[in-house]
Amino acid sequence: xxxxxxxxxxxxxxxxxxxxxxxxxxxxxxxxxxxxxxxxxxxxxxxxxxxxxxxxxxxxxxxxxxxxxxxxxxxxxxxxxxxxxxxxxxxxxxxxxxxxxxxxxxxxxxxxxxxxxxxxxxxxxxxxxxxxxxxxxxxxxx
Amino acid sequence: xxxxxxxxxxxxxxxxxxxxxxxxxxxxxxxxxxxxxxxxxxxxxxxxxxxxxxxxxxxxxxxxxxxxxxxxxxxxxxxxxxxxxxxxxxxxxxxxxxxxxxxxxxxxxxxxxxxxxxxxxxxxxxxxxxxxxxxxxxxxxxxxxxxxxxxxxxxxxxxxxxxxxxxxxxxxxxxxxxxxxxxxxxxxxxxxxxxxxxxxxxxxxxxxxxxxxxxxxxxxxxxxxxxxxxxxxxxxxxxxxxxxxxxxxxxxxxxxxxxxxxxxxxxxxxxxxxxxxxxxx
Numbered sequence: 539x540x541x542x543x544x545x546x547x548x549x550x551x552x553x554x555x556x557x558x559x560x561x562x563x564x565x566x567x568x569x570x571x572x573x574x575x576x577x578x579x580x581x582x583x584x585x586x587x588x589x590x591x592x593x594x595x596x597x598x599x600x601x602x603x604x605x606x607x608x609x610x611x612x613x614x615x616x617x618x619x620x621x622x623x624x625x626x627x628x629x630x631x632x633x634x635x636x637x638x639x640x641x642x643x644x645x646x647x648x649x650x651x652x653x654x655x656x657x658x659x660x661x662x663x664x665x666x667x668x669x670x671x672x673x674x675x676x677x678x679x680x
Numbered sequence: 681x682x683x684x685x686x687x688x689x690x691x692x693x694x695x696x697x698x699x700x701x702x703x704x705x706x707x708x709x710x711x712x713x714x715x716x717x718x719x720x721x722x723x724x725x726x727x728x729x730x731x732x733x734x735x736x737x738x739x740x741x742x743x744x745x746x747x748x749x750x751x752x753x754x755x756x757x758x759x760x761x762x763x764x765x766x767x768x769x770x771x772x773x774x775x776x777x778x779x780x781x782x783x784x785x786x787x788x789x790x791x792x793x794x795x796x797x798x799x800x801x802x803x804x805x806x807x808x809x810x811x812x813x814x815x816x817x818x819x820x821x822x823x824x825x826x827x828x829x830x831x832x833x834x835x836x837x838x839x840x841x842x843x844x845x846x847x848x849x850x851x852x853x854x855x856x857x858x859x860x861x862x863x864x865x866x867x868x869x870x871x872x873x874x875x876x877x878x879x880x881x882x883x884x885x886x887x888x889x890x891x892x893x894x895x896x897x898x899x900x901x902x903x904x905x906x907x908x909x910x911x912x913x914x915x916x917x918x919x920x921x922x923x924x925x926x927x928x929x930x931x932x933x934x935x936x937x938x939x940x941x942x943x944x945x946x947x948x949x950x951x952x953x954x955x956x957x958x959x960x961x
Contacts, residue, residue, distance in 0.1 A: 542767035550762060551755040552779040558751060559787045563795065565744075573791055575744045577751035579784055582869070582906065583791035583799050585807045588745075592840065622744045654842055658803050663851055667841040 565622065570653075570670045575621040586655050588621035591670070593653045595635050598674075599644040606635055606649075623653040623671040632675035647678040683773045685931070686921035687722050687760055689938060690753075691715045693913035694731075696942065699750065700738035708734050728761030748784075749911035755780055756914060770925075777922040781895065781915065782880030789873040800870065805862035806854060811838050814906055821953035823858030865905075872898055880922075888923075892930045895919045899937045903944045912941035 562578025565571035573580030574587040581587075593616065595606045608616055612634065619627050632649035654667040691712040698705045711731055715722040735754035739746045759776035766772035792799045809819030810833050820830045829852065836851050854862075876898060879891045895915060903912040916938045923931050 543762060543765045545766075545772075547762055548759070548766060548772045548776055549779075551759040551776055552783055554758070555751070555755050555780060555783050555787075559783075566795075571744060573796060575746075577739070577746070577748060578791065579748050579787035580791035580796070581748050581788075582808075583788070583796040583804065585798055585804055585811075590811075594842070617745060618743075652842075656841060658798065658807055658837070660798070660801050660803060663803070663806060663837060663854075664845065665837055665839060665841050666844045669843070 569622060569624050570655075571622045572620070585658060588617065590656045591620040591653060592656075592667075593620060593623075593651060595632070595652075596650040597635070597638075597640055597642070597646060598648040598650060599642050599646060602642055602644070603650075604640055604642055606638060606640070608635075609638065619651075620653060625671070625673055628653070628671060628673045629675050632673065636675075636677055645678060648674050648676045650674045681770070682921050682923060682925060682931070683760075683763060683770050684722065686773065686777070686917045687728070688716060689913065689917040689920060690756065690760065691722070692938075693910065693917065694753075697910045697913070699753070699910065700734070701741060704734050704738045704741070723764065725761045725764040728757050728764065732757035732761055747908070747911070749908065749914055752780065752784060752911070752914055756918060774922045777918040778880050778891070781918050781922070782877050785873045786877035786881065789870065789877050792870050792873065799866065802859075802862050802866045805865045806859065807837055809858060809862055809865075810834050817949045817953045818861075818905060819858060822861040823855040825855060825858070869902075888927070889930075892919065892923060892927065892933075896930075896933055896937055900940060903941045907945045907949075909941050909945040912944075913938060916941065 558576075559578040562571065562573075562576035562580070565576055566573050566578065566580070572586055572588045572591065573584050593608075595608065597604050597606055612631070615627075615631050615634065619631050628651045632651055635649050635651075636646055650672070652672045653670045655670050657666050657668050658664070659666070694708050694712040695716070698709055700708060708731065711727055711734070715727050721727045732754050735750065735757055739750050739754060742750070756777075759773060759780065763769045763773035763776060796804070798804055805815075808815050809822070810816060810830070816830075816834070819825075820827075823830070825833070833852060833854075872894065876891075876894050879887050879894055896919070899912050899915060899919075903909065916934050919937075920931060920934045923934065
């Protein structure tokens with residue numbers, strides 16, 4: 539006869555749920571993870587979903603700061619950067635953006651990325667943009 | 681009996697609402713079809729552990745973008761697989777279902793009551809009833825707003841802002857019925873989710889009827905507003921698994937809730953609410 543699993547094994551799914559949810563809270567507190575994402579059951583608890591965030595990327599050249607248009611093929615990394623804007627993730631995005639052609643002359647000095655979340659005034663509901671993360675990845679020192 | 685029905689409902693949910701990138705989706709659909717058509721597969725731990733592995737793979741590939749029920753599907757499939765390896769599968773699955781439902785609602789309530797800065801003061805629903813595509817038809821109908829006023833409010837709230845606005849924005853006041861609906865939704869949601877967490881986590885057998893009643897009320901109300909049928913169907917499957925065996929009528933109500941959630945997802949809410957007496961569109 540087959541031996542049954544020990545009783546504690548049935549706790550495994552619940553333990554996984556708790557571990558992932560605590561990790562999500564930690565990332566939301568330390569890395570600006572959107573509470574809607576990451577498996578912590580924070581959906582429908584805040585207006586700060588990743589879809590209410592936006593980012594700007596700039597190419598810095600001598601005497602010039604041009605905002606970059608984000609191409610369609612970068613939708614996926616951009617979405618992920620909005621949901622969880624960690625420094626490594628933003629740096630990786632900057633590395634990709636550095637390869638995009640721009641009409642400008644001169645060597646590329648840096649790519650700057652800023653991630654904003656939309657906040658609402660508690661009384662008037664007037665929206666404002668809060669800078670969650672900003673990185674400047676330099677290319678002129680390499 | 682409950683475990684078998686819960687398994688069938690889980691697989692049916694996967695068939696009705698396929699998930700994941702195409703290789704994962706194809707494999708999940710194959711397993712769902714196999715389990716529904718072949719009773720031995722449905723009863724095997726292997727099928728459920730494979731579903732759990734694919735659900736976990738989907739979450740990992742999409743990290744951190746997956747919705748919360750994508751995680752819940754992985755935990756629940758793992759529970760279904762482990763229960764089939766346990767000495768008393770029905771009891772084991774019932775305990776797992778109660779724990780998973782209780783914990784999911786506990787974390788949902790924790791976010792709403794303790795962690796989120798903009799839920800308890802009503803901002804979430806005041807904004808979302810206008811801006812969120814899923815809730816906006818209700819906001820427009822409840823607020824008695826005509827299309828122009830609604831669009832003005834919505835544009836103002838959803839505008840692109842970097843930093844503070846140069847001039848403080850003077851928004852038109854929210855209509856009183858909309859503000860009241862947002863306040864009620866805030867209190868109702870926080871209270872219901874907290875009560876659900878407590879009912880499912882407190883191990884008292886006499887709470888069985890309360891648990892079922894609360895979960896059925898949650899499914900019947902929440903998924904009309906927020907049509908996230910994948911989540912609702914998982915909750916129903918878990919609800920069935922933990923339902924006391926003698927509560928046959930309750931099991932039937934769970935099946936009706938499964939159908940109702942599917943119906944909610946199909947209904948053209950925009951058109952129905954536009955035709956409601958309170959709408960001035």
